[in-house]
Amino acid sequence: MPYPxxxxxRLWYDRPARTWMEALPLGNGRLGAMVFGGxxxxxxxxxxxxxxxxxxxxxxxxxGPAALAxxxxxxxxxxRVAAGAASIDLQGPNSESFQPLGDLIVRHERPRTGDxxxxxxxxxxxxxxxxGSGYRSVAYCSAPDGVTVVRLxxxxxxxxxxxxxxxxxxxxxxxxxxxxxxxLLLGGRAPAHVSPPHAGRADPVRYEPGIGTRFVFxxxxxPADGSVEPAGAGLRVRGxxxxxxxxxxxxxxVDWDVPPHEDAARLAAAVTTTLDRAAAIPADELRExxxxxxxxxxxxxxxxxxxxxxxxxxxxxxxxxxRDGAPDTDLxxxxxxxxxxxxxASSRPGxxxxxxxGVWNEEVQPSWSSNxxxxxxxxxNYWPAETTNLAECHEPLFDLxxxxxxxxxxxxxxxxxxxxxxxxxNVDIWCTSWPVGEGEGDPMYAMWPMGGPWxxxxxxxxxxxxxxxxxxxxxxxxxxxxxxxxxxxxxEDGHGRLVSSPSTSPENTFLDPAGRQVSLDxxxxxxxxxxxxxFRCTLAAQQCTGxxxxxxxxxxxxxxxxxxxxxxxxxxxxxxxxxxxxxxxHVSHLYALYPGEEIDVEDTPELAGAAxxxxxxRLDADGGSTGWSRAWAICLWARLGDxxxxxxxxxxxxxxxxxxxxxxxxxxxxxxxxxTFGATAGIAEMLVQSHxxxxxxxxxxxxxxxxxxxxxLRARGPVLVDLEWxxxxxxxxxxxxxxxxxxxxxxxxxxxxxxxxTLRAGVPETVIFNVS
Numbered sequence: 164m165p166y167p168x169x170x171x172x173r174l175w176y177d178r179p180a181r182t183w184m185e186a187l188p189l190g191n192g193r194l195g196a197m198v199f200g201g202x203x204x205x206x207x208x209x210x211x212x213x214x215x216x217x218x219x220x221x222x223x224x225x226x227g228p229a230a231l232a233x234x235x236x237x238x239x240x241x242x243r244v245a246a247g248a249a250s251i252d253l254q255g256p257n258s259e260s261f262q263p264l265g266d267l268i269v270r271h272e273r274p275r276t277g278d279x280x281x282x283x284x285x286x287x288x289x290x291x292x293x294x295g296s297g298y299r300s301v302a303y304c305s306a307p308d309g310v311t312v313v314r315l316x317x318x319x320x321x322x323x324x325x326x327x328x329x330x331x332x333x334x335x336x337x338x339x340x341x342x343x344x345x346x347l348l349l350g351g352r353a354p355a356h357v358s359p360p361h362a363g364r365a366d367p368v369r370y371e372p373g374i375g376t377r378f379v380f381x382x383x384x385x386p387a388d389g390s391v392e393p394a395g396a397g398l399r400v401r402g403x404x405x406x407x408x409x410x411x412x413x414x415x416x417v418d419w420d421v422p423p424h425e426d427a428a429r430l431a432a433a434v435t436t437t438l439d440r441a442a443a444i445p446a447d448e449l450r451e452x453x454x455x456x457x458x459x460x461x462x463x464x465x466x467x468x469x470x471x472x473x474x475x476x477x478x479x480x481x482x483x484x485x486r487d488g489a490p491d492t493d494l495x496x497x498x499x500x501x502x503x504x505x506x507x508a509s510s511r512p513g514x515x516x517x518x519x520x521g522v523w524n525e526e527v528q529p530s531w532s533s534n535x536x537x538x539x540x541x542x543x544n545y546w547p548a549e550t551t552n553l554a555e556c557h558e559p560l561f562d563l564x565x566x567x568x569x570x571x572x573x574x575x576x577x578x579x580x581x582x583x584x585x586x587x588x589n590v591d592i593w594c595t596s597w598p599v600g601e602g603e604g605d606p607m608y609a610m611w612p613m614g615g616p617w618x619x620x621x622x623x624x625x626x627x628x629x630x631x632x633x634x635x636x637x638x639x640x641x642x643x644x645x646x647x648x649x650x651x652x653x654x655e656d657g658h659g660r661l662v663s664s665p666s667t668s669p670e671n672t673f674l675d676p677a678g679r680q681v682s683l684d685x686x687x688x689x690x691x692x693x694x695x696x697x698f699r700c701t702l703a704a705q706q707c708t709g710x711x712x713x714x715x716x717x718x719x720x721x722x723x724x725x726x727x728x729x730x731x732x733x734x735x736x737x738x739x740x741x742x743x744x745x746x747x748x749h750v751s752h753l754y755a756l757y758p759g760e761e762i763d764v765e766d767t768p769e770l771a772g773a774a775x776x777x778x779x780x781r782l783d784a785d786g787g788s789t790g791w792s793r794a795w796a797i798c799l800w801a802r803l804g805d806x807x808x809x810x811x812x813x814x815x816x817x818x819x820x821x822x823x824x825x826x827x828x829x830x831x832x833x834x835x836x837x838x839t840f841g842a843t844a845g846i847a848e849m850l851v852q853s854h855x856x857x858x859x860x861x862x863x864x865x866x867x868x869x870x871x872x873x874x875x876l877r878a879r880g881p882v883l884v885d886l887e888w889x890x891x892x893x894x895x896x897x898x899x900x901x902x903x904x905x906x907x908x909x910x911x912x913x914x915x916x917x918x919x920x921t922l923r924a925g926v927p928e929t930v931i932f933n934v935s
Contacts, residue, residue: 171286172493172500174478174825176200177279179292183208183525184822184832185479187283187290191306192511192559194412195522198290198302198313200281203274205292207267207302207313212515212522213416214262214378215592216357216368218423222255222597227578234665234683235654243681247606250665250683253578254600254609258591260357261518261533263525264380265331265349267313267410268397272324285504288457289450297321305453306511310441311410312449315403322404327384328397332527334370338379338431345391346438347398348381348431353414359532362601367528376423379430380412383438385446407446411437419566419594460507463552464875466846468496468868479823486818492867495813495846501825502547502843505836506556510544515592516559517544521836530833534595535563537614538588538669539749543791543837545621546758546798546844549628550851552877557625561637563590564618568641570594571615575648583648585615588669607682611667612652613690615645616697620758623700627879630901634704643711646701649694650714661721662686663694666737668751673740680743684736688725688752695722696759725755725770732780733773746784748792750799753777757798760854764804765909775803787812790820790827790838797845801863802852809849810865816842850886852909853878859909860886861893882906882922892934899927 179200180186186197186208195210224230230252237246277295284291290302297318304311317323333351342348355371358364382398384391389403400406413430415423441449470493473481478497485491509521519540520533535541541560548557571584574596586596588611598609622638625631634642653661668687675681698715701707707715726734735742735752755761756774764771778799787793793816800809820828820838827838849863850873858878872887882904885897893914898906900922907919915933922928 171284172497173282173284173474174497174501175280175282176477176479179279179281180824184826184828184834185824187281187824188505188508188521188523189288189290189302189304189311190508190522191304191309192509192514192522193309194304194311195509196302196304196311197523197525200290200292202279202292202294202298203271205269205300207311207410208525209264209267209311209380209410209412210522210524211264211378211380211412211414213414213592214264214353214376215259215416216262216354216375217259217591217593218355218374219420219593220256222574222577224253224255224578224597227253228580231579238664238683238685239657243675243683244679246665246683247681250598250606250610251600251602251604253598254602254604255597256595257359257362257599257601258532258534258589258595259593260359260527260529260591261520261524262353262357262527263332264378264412265329265351267311267382267408268328268330269313269315269408270326270328285500286458286461287454288461288504288508289454301450303450303453304508305441305449305456307452307456308441308444308449309411309437312441312453313408314446314450315406315408317404319404322389322402323406324401326394326397326399327382327408329380329382336377336427338427340428340431342381343435345384345398346381346435348379348434350377350379350427350431352377354527357528357532360528360530362603377415377425377427377430378412379427379434380410381434381438383409383442385409385442387446405446407449409438409441411441416592419570419592457507460553460555461503464503464873466496466499466871466873468492468871478825482817482821482823485814490867494817498813498817498821498825498839499843499846502839503551503553505839506544506547506553509836510556510559512555512558514559516541516563517836517840519835519837523834532589532591535590536588537586537590537618538611539751539795540791540835540837541590542617542621542758543794543841543844545840547840547847549624550844550847550877552875552883554625554628554877557621560618560621561625564622564641565637566594567596567615567618568644571596572644575652579612579652581648581651583615583644583646583651585612585645585648586618587611587614590614605682606665607667607670607672610665610683611669613663613693615648616693619645620696620700628877628881630880632705633700634706639704639706642701642704643706646697646711646715649697650718653694653718656685659721660723661718662723663690666690668735668749670749671735671747671751672743673736674743675740686723687736688734689754691723691725692755692759692761695719695761696755727769727773730776731773732777733770746781746786746788748786748789750778750781750786750792750795753799757795757802757848763855764802766855771803774799778803787815789829789835790816791829791835791841793820794827794838794841794845797842798848801845801848804862806849806863806865809845809863810867813842813846813865847876851876851878851884853880853882857907857909858882858884858898860884860896861888861911862909864888864891864911866891880904880906893932894934895929895931897927897929898922900924
């Protein structure tokens with residue numbers, strides 16, 4: 164089935180953006196840009212992935228092992244309130260914040276009138292604005308050439324007259340030297356420290372001379388005709404019909420444990436060199452290079468479902484109609500494509516990982532510091548990487564894990580006197596790995612030492628999808644180190660069991676026997692799943708031998724078992740404690756259903772039933788009340804094989820937690836990108852699953868998609884999967900493996916076909932299914 168480029172989905176609008184949550188995102192992994200689409204004044208908001216507040220530092224916690232012993236003592240005595248109070252002695256500094264770079268401003272001397280349209284072509288990664296019969300601007304972020312590009316064109320009878328300027332919100336730090344002709348350079352310094360808004364500090368943003376990351380960014384004006392001349396702090400373009408603006412940026416960031424370098428001349432020279440190289444490439448070729456690079460990733464997967472003609476309406480109007488109850492099935496497919504687009508745009512090999520906002524942020528003090536929150540959010544960012552065939556985009560997370568293993572080893576040694584490494588729930592560019600809170604944080608957020616086990620699961624997934632050894636040369640030290648920490652952190656509970664303590668179910672609380680709200684426990688259900696998952700992954704690695712293998716096997720035999728409550732729900736804590744917030748947004752105790760795989764509808768039906776009842780209970784109490792939480796529900800329903808419930812959660816996500824520009828929101832107008840990525844992963848999971856040794860085809864097809872097709876999804880092996888279905892039933896599947904292999908198939912109800920397929924390397928194997 165052909166999928167020509169003109170069928171790429173688009174976001175489009177009939178007026179310029181008025182706010183950040185209406186602007187359209189561009190990115191090349193390192194650079195980010197938000198295009199507002201103004202035809203009087205255009206703002207392109209700029210980011211670079213390595214511009215953060217702060218400098219390298221450590222936890223600064225003394226007496227960690229004694230504090231840990233005190234917490235455990237209070238838990239042993241049953242006083243969870245005292246345990247929580249004692250745990251604050253383990254808290255270090257809050258994480259630092261991802262920072263905006265600045266803005267490119269284009270002010271037209273004559274506003275453009277006539278029919279207006281702005282759109283974002285997801286398949287070509289182009290943001291286009293047209294107005295009247297002659298004005299057109301096209302913007303993109305080029306990965307091959309390392310620049311953000313804005314090309315402006317107009318008719319000869321109404322040429323372009325505009326000024327270009329740069330601005331930023333930080334302390335000025337002008338770069339030395341004089342820029343060349345038609346070039347502006349601007350420099351500054353990021354804050355020495357930014358506290359997160361929830362910390363409530365009186366001076367949350369602090370600039371200090373000589374402390375903080377220096378940066379330089381610049382714009383080069385490349386006209387095909389007309390003239391360019393200085394105009395105050397900007398450049399004036401007159402009488403042009405075709406002008407290309409190139410933007411490049413550099414920061415003084417070196418590495419997580421190295422102070423930023425202070426050589427502004429070096430930064431300015433690097434920016435100038437990038438601009439020179441890009442300016443030497445003809446404008447059409449520059450765009451062609453960008454489109455080929457992006458298309459090589461984006462075009463690997465294509466999803467077709469009913470309702471594609473809805474694109475005749477602006478995207479914000481489609482969202483409004485959906486909120487009013489009008490059906491629009493193609494919006495889910497647009498969301499699926501948007502998640503793939505955003506992952507390509509915010510995470511490329513050699514860049515930093517996508518943070519809470521990907522690579523886009525306009526606030527000096529962003530919510531939750533726009534950091535790499537590691538108790539669900541940064542992991543969710545990468546849930547679609549393998550299944551939607553973007554394994555390269557997973558690489559920045561692995562690079563971060565390598566750095567965190569070093570920082571995390573220092574943390575666990577000083578805080579817990581343990582070997583190995585781990586991280587807690589907040590991570591930043593400086594590899595914060597300790598419990599944050601500065602002695603004032605609530606333990607329900609800070610006291611969660613299980614980030615390492617969850618993060619290394621991404622390495623294992625990557626290996627499984629690639630058909631590689633789970634203990635690959637880079638992965639094994641990280642996997643082993645995470646395991647060594649857990650083995651040391653587990654301790655006797657007095658009843659012959661090994662338990663994690665203190666333990667939380669991230670960000671959730673319960674009521675103790677005295678009716679007090681508490682969060683600390685002894686080995687929550689999530690900890691059980693994470694530890695079992697980690698141990699089994701480590702045992703599967705070829706390098707796991709001798710004493711380490713023996714220790715893991717002995718520990719596995721002594722771990723508590725997950726428990727099902729009297730109401731049939733999977734217990735979240737170590738006992739049947741009353742929930743303080745029945746509709747809490749986290750569903751951490753369901754980790755083993757997704758993204759884990761220990762709970763399975765076919766292999767462990769009792770646990771799957773308990774997980775279903777837990778999910779229903781949470782959602783019935785208004786859980787799933789953020790974009791990312793609702794996206795997690797989509798993934799969980801997909802694993803439970805309930806396409807109708809997954810479809811309802813997709814609709815809820817679009818109706819309640821999606822901004823005009825399709826950004827995920829948490830909960831009202833705060834941008835977080837994780838929900839978009841989670842929804843993309845969930846939709847892929849509804850169509851193909853490949854955990855527990857079999858490839859399941861259409862395991863959770865939504866009723867609103869009776870006919871459709873998908874091309875290029877990736878199963879473990881790796882195996883590429885193309886599917887077609889009609890009247891709600893699978894009619895055809897084509898599987899292509901990279902090497903000879905035998906695969907087991909799981910087919911949906913009502914479909915007859917082979918239980919196994921023999922695949923030959925690189926040879927597509929097509930099966931036509933009989934339906935009954």
